[in-house]
Amino acid sequence: MEMSYQNIKVIGFDADDTLWVNETYFREAENEFCKLLSDYETPNKIDQELFKMEMANLGLYGYGIKAFVLSMVESALELSNYNVSHKTLERILNIGKDMLNKPVELLDGVEEVLKVLSTKYKVILATKGDLLDQERKLEKSGLTEYFHHIEVLSDKKEANYSKLLKFLDVEPSEFLMIGNSLKSDVLPLVNLKANAVHVPFHTTWAHEEVTEKETNGKDYKTIGSLRELLKLLD
Structure with a gap:
């Protein structure tokens, strides 16, 4: 199924294993x-x-x-x-x-993609985890300037995203989430009628794994690297 992203106004990025190694x-x-x-x-x-x-x-x-x-x-x-x-x-x-104390190791193409997309869209960071640790990693990453808003969520369920979209004053159809986790970054958004792109990382925590049944019939795009976003949104 060909998906259109013409109405997108806000793009959300996950952090761990989407922007940097975790x-x-x-x-x-x-x-x-x-x-x-x-x-x-x-x-x-x-x-x-x-x-x-x-x-x-x-x-x-x-x-x-x-x-x-x-x-x-x-x-x-x-x-x-x-x-x-x-x-x-x-x-x-x-x-x-x-x-x-680990260094923040950016994944391939991250800064290039953020630099381009932040001039065309409102780009936000939407991650979960420990607030102090995520703030530390973001500062070390050197990527802060590309984000209009930074949100560290206690979890990434539909209710969390609904609250975030309301805060951003954006309709689900105008929001695109990018992340490595089907469970946290893709399926909750699809269920809210928002848009999501899956960028798999080579290692997945067992808690974030989903079954084929859970993804069956869900509309989302999977890409091999963040650089493919630039063509997808061109």
């Missing part, structure tokens, strides 16, 4: 966590239990590195039957600090 660092941290707890369980079991803990804590801690570190600490205590050493707990905390 999930890769979480996977590296998970691998290190598994090594630290290797005396107590297999890597597969540790990984499963950590994910369960993250899901159980999501409503309390939300998204981001700090929430992830708290879940790692809690998982370490449970997996070790509360025998984990102080040194191991310290190392877990340092894993989180290392993640927070």
